Structures are given as C-alpha cells and as structure tokens.
Amino acid sequence: MKILLTEQIRAADAYTIAHEPIASIDLMERAATACVQWLTTHFAANIGFQIYCGMGNNGGDGLAIARLLLQRGYRVKCHLIAYRDAFSPDCETNFTRLQSMGADVQTIREPNDFQTPSPDEVAIDAVLGTGTHRPADGLVAAYIAWINQLPNIRIAIDLPSGLPADGPAAGFLTVEAHITLTFENYKLNLLLPHTGKYAGRVHVLPIGLNRSFWEAADTPYHTIDEALIQQIYRPRQPFTHKGSYGHAVLICGSKGKMGAAVLATGACLRSGAGLTTIGVPPEGYAILQTTHPEALCTILDPVCHLEDVLGPASRYRGLGIGPGLGTSSLALHHLHQALDWYRNPMVLDADALNLIAQHPELLTRIPPHSLLTPHPKEFERLFSSAKSDDLERLNLLRTKARELQLILILKDHHTCIALPDGTCYFNTTGNPGMATGGSGDVLTGLLTGLLAQGYEPWQAALLGVYLHGLAGDLAAAAHSEEALLAGDIITHIGKAFQKIYQSLPPQKRYYL
Ligand SMILES: NC(=O)C1=CN([C@@H]2O[C@H](COP(=O)(O)OP(=O)(O)OC[C@H]3O[C@@H](n4cnc5c(N)ncnc54)[C@H](O)[C@@H]3O)[C@@H](O)[C@H]2O)[C@@H](O)CC1
Numbered sequence: 001m002k003i004l005l006t007e008q009i010r011a012a013d014a015y016t017i018a019h020e021p022i023a024s025i026d027l028m029e030r031a032a033t034a035c036v037q038w039l040t041t042h043f044a045a046n047i048g049f050q051i052y053c054g055m056g057n058n059g060g061d062g063l064a065i066a067r068l069l070l071q072r073g074y075r076v077k078c079h080l081i082a083y084r085d086a087f088s089p090d091c092e093t094n095f096t097r098l099q100s101m102g103a104d105v106q107t108i109r110e111p112n113d114f115q116t117p118s119p120d121e122v123a124i125d126a127v128l129g130t131g132t133h134r135p136a137d138g139l140v141a142a143y144i145a146w147i148n149q150l151p152n153i154r155i156a157i158d159l160p161s162g163l164p165a166d167g168p169a170a171g172f173l174t175v176e177a178h179i180t181l182t183f184e185n186y187k188l189n190l191l192l193p194h195t196g197k198y199a200g201r202v203h204v205l206p207i208g209l210n211r212s213f214w215e216a217a218d219t220p221y222h223t224i225d226e227a228l229i230q231q232i233y234r235p236r237q238p239f240t241h242k243g244s245y246g247h248a249v250l251i252c253g254s255k256g257k258m259g260a261a262v263l264a265t266g267a268c269l270r271s272g273a274g275l276t277t278i279g280v281p282p283e284g285y286a287i288l289q290t291t292h293p294e295a296l297c298t299i300l301d302p303v304c305h306l307e308d309v310l311g312p313a314s315r316y317r318g319l320g321i322g323p324g325l326g327t328s329s330l331a332l333h334h335l336h337q338a339l340d341w342y343r344n345p346m347v348l349d350a351d352a353l354n355l356i357a358q359h360p361e362l363l364t365r366i367p368p369h370s371l372l373t374p375h376p377k378e379f380e381r382l383f384s385s386a387k388s389d390d391l392e393r394l395n396l397l398r399t400k401a402r403e404l405q406l407i408l409i410l411k412d413h414h415t416c417i418a419l420p421d422g423t424c425y426f427n428t429t430g431n432p433g434m435a436t437g438g439s440g441d442v443l444t445g446l447l448t449g450l451l452a453q454g455y456e457p458w459q460a461a462l463l464g465v466y467l468h469g470l471a472g473d474l475a476a477a478a479h480s481e482e483a484l485l486a487g488d489i490i491t492h493i494g495k496a497f498q499k500i501y502q503s504l505p506p507q508k509r510y511y512l
C-alpha cells in the first residue's frame, strides 16, 4: 500500500470529501468510530480515559472519541489544550457536540492547569497530528513533557503529538506513545527507527479514503501488505515435481560459524525450493549432513573451482552466499569464484557484504537485481557515506539501489527494500524478538529458496521479507519475543505460508 506524504494525505482527504457523498465532519466521525471500535475491543468498560485534545482536526478526533466513548458508558474526562485562539471548523463542531451532551471539558491554558490522572486511566493523545510542521513550543511543549512523565498508558491518535508525519524531526519534542492508532496507512516517520520509536506499537485503522486518489498518487514509498503478497505468492500445483521448484545453492559456513550455515539451509529447505545444495568447508560437511539430510552437501576446499564441484551454474536458479562464511582469504576466494561462476541475481549477506566492504571494487561485479541484505552497521560499512540520520540513510539506500541496479534490503524493525527503479517497500511483519543471532541467516536461506522457485528478484525480496517477519510473529506468539530463537522462525515458516494461502480469495488459490 502506498505511503502518502503529508500534502498527499491532505489532498486524499479533500478528494474523498469532494468525490464521495461524505462531508469532512463525517470523515472525522469515521476516524473517531474506528478508534473507539479499537479501544472498546481492547479495554474493559470499567477503564477510565483521559483525553487530551488540540484545536485542529487531530483535536477534533479526540473530542469525537470522547463523545463516542461516553455514549458507550465509559468514564471519560476530556481536556482542551488551548494553545491557540481558534478551533478548526470540525474541531469546533465536535467541541459543541460534546458540550451539548453535558460533558465536562477542562480547558488548559497554562502548565499549572494539568491535573495528574489516576495511574490506571488511559491517556489519549489527540493534540497534534499530520498538521505538525514545526517543533512544539509553549503550552504544547509543556503538555508533551508533562504527559511523558506520567505512568499511564499513552495512546496517540494518528501520530504522537509533536512528530511530523514525514520530513526531518531532529529536535522535535514528541509524545512517547505506547500505542499509536494511525489512519489509513503508516506515515513515513512511523516506519523509521529514530522517529518510529515514539509511536510504540502501531495499529493502522482504515477509514475509507478514496481509493482512486490513492492509486493515482505518485510516491516512491510503500508498505508490504497482505494484498500485495497475495499478488506475488504462487501456490504449488498438482503434476509438478522437484524440478519445477528449482535448485538452490548456498555457499556458507566456516569453522566456529557453522550454525549460520545450518540456519540458512533450514530456511531454504522450508522455502519450497525443489532441491537445496550447500557448499561448506570440510569441517562443516558432517554437521550439515546430520542436521539437514534433505540437503545435498558439497565440500568447498581451498583450491576448488565451483564449476568443478557444483557443475554448471545453469543447473541452479538461486544462489546465496555469506552466512557464517568468515572474512578470511579463503572466503574471499569463494566470493570471487561465485561472482565469476554465477551470472544471475544472487543473495549476498553477512560476511559476503563485509568482504565487499573491504574490497569495494567487487560491488560492480554483482549481477544486476541481486539481493543484498545489510543490517544498518553492514550498510554503513558498505557505503561509508551512510549517515545515521534516517532520512539521509533512506535517500542513500534508494540512490545506491538505482545506481548499482541492485535490490538493497536494509534490515531493521521495519525492513526497507529499495528496488532498482527507486521505489521503496517497508515491511509490516516482524517483532523485536527477531533481533537475535541467526535471524538474518534464516532470511538469506528463504530469499535464495524463493529465487530458486522462479520468483522475480523483487518478488522474492518482498515475499521473503514478509514471510520471514510473519514466521517470526507466529514464533513469538508461541515462545514470547524474549525466548524466540532463529530456529523457531524456521519452524514457523510453514504456518506463515498457510496463513498467506488461507488469505487468498478462492480464485487465486490455483495458480496456472
Ligand atoms: N485525511 C485524514 O487522514 C483525516 C485526518 N483527520 C485528522 O486530522 C489531523 C490533521 O489535522 P490538522 O491538519 O488540522 O492538523 P493538526 O490537528 O495536526 O494540527 C493543527 C494545527 O496546528 C498547527 N501546528 C503545527 N505544528 C505545530 C506545533 N508544533 N505547535 C503548535 N501548533 C502547530 C498547524 O497550523 C496545524 O494545522 C490528522 O492527523 C487526523 O488526526 C481525521 O479527522 C479525518 C481524516
């Protein structure tokens, strides 16, 4: 789904109002109803809400939420942060509607007016939303500092107040929300690490903005959602054989790092590839043959030529190199060999990326549309000009993907996939439990196995990253985020495939 930038969101709003039989006040009611539906599903009727509202449309949402919660019998106390004189028209309408119910709205004009709520009440932050374009100051800044030190759960509406939807946010004082209920789709800053952390857990609530506007909007940024995955995923068909699903080859492992090879192999086998061959150093042979009898195993010794031990490259449809490979001269030799031997898109990860960082001349030898899967540190090593600023890093990621005609997969809380055409896809599956050793090796195995099955490289990237996160979510549900191991992600790949399959409309279950 497209991620629209602030101006486009505003235009989508206006377009919806102009082209559908809906007034802006009713669109606000839809947004508030979606929030109240979420809140009443997650909080019992004995929970009290403290709702902090601004004077623009984000505040209007808060006032409408207060009214709807009161109508459903919840205890609600509403506060108006009077940081300016005038209401937006829809905010004013909702203020009047709330008052006409006899509800008590406290007007806060200065910091001394803040009243400490009981710690078991839920604080709703509806002061600023997508209108934010400058750092908070005065009463709004005081509100943000005050609410952040409360022990209460903080739920932000659309955006944590103080955070711009996109664009630079350094130095912007921001509400630190535990949960953010955002409308229609993610805003860019909710997906980037330095700003997204203020949002806590994000839930996207559809409010039915006009689809034709959304589809016509021009933006390089997208999220990977179920609908997109349904278009990419191809169920298996009857009358096929292992040859139909391709032969994957992984070059990985070194003494003391065979675990990475074992994990990549396990994931490749679970990806659905017809055959998986692993090239490992002599000391890894017995390990791989024991842990994964389903895989073929070949010893790569220091003098071997890949063509001699693995046969012609045309035998394979996917190659992955890097997990546990080490950065020795032997590992470099294997990387050189792989780049000479295999001229189709491949997956490069971990030590393969570290070797490329040490020998940058190799970058231009990588076959176009190959998949590189750096984490932020590896990305910095690869491109020394990488900055820690999220937006600068995102721009560099897109520039390098275009310049080198590669698919760059920057692993993070919302992994970002930059394609050679300059578009960018953020993943929405996955959880912090996956921040554990071996998780990246699993992704490499999955991506290689999907390439082997004939998915286009961009399709393998999107489907692989989404599946990896989904398997991680299922694994976390079974084991907790803390106890999650990379091996648990592999165990849950099957369930993740089932989930995607079951989500398909019946006519898409049969791929012909
Ligand atoms: N199109 C949509 O997606 C919809 C948006 N709605 C709500 O409308 C919000 C946007 O409303 P508005 O455009 O009125 O903007 P906000 O309510 O976010 O902010 C109000 C005004 O505050 C001013 N402002 C900006 N930065 C400030 C700062 N740092 N300190 C003090 N004032 C500042 C701006 O002039 C801005 O227009 C969304 O976030 C959402 O909550 C919903 O009501 C309905 C549908």
Ligand SMILES: [K+]
Binding pocket: 058, 125, 126, 127, 128, 129, 156, 157, 158, 159, 160, 161
């Ligand atoms: K807000």
